[in-house]
Amino acid sequence: MSMRKIYRELARKHGISAKEVRQEMQAALTDAYTNPLNNNEITKAYQNRVPRHGEIPTPEETVRYLSGKVKENRA
Secondary structure, three states: OOHHHHHHHHHHHHOOOHHHHHHHHHHHHHHHHHOHHHOOHHHHHHHOOOOOOOOOOOHHHHHHHHHHHHHHHHO
């Protein structure tokens, strides 16, 4: 499933726009990666598992990583 389709489906379910879905996902990721309460070794180790181009992953990078983990666990 494409990210566009995922955003549209979530938007429909929650009564918001696809653009808002992506913005909210990015805001949640930004908070998770910048919140001082998450500044410990264990959390950082898990966060560093997510491949990304910048300091904070995009929703697309996060979904790609998590979908790969789901596929691994099904095998």
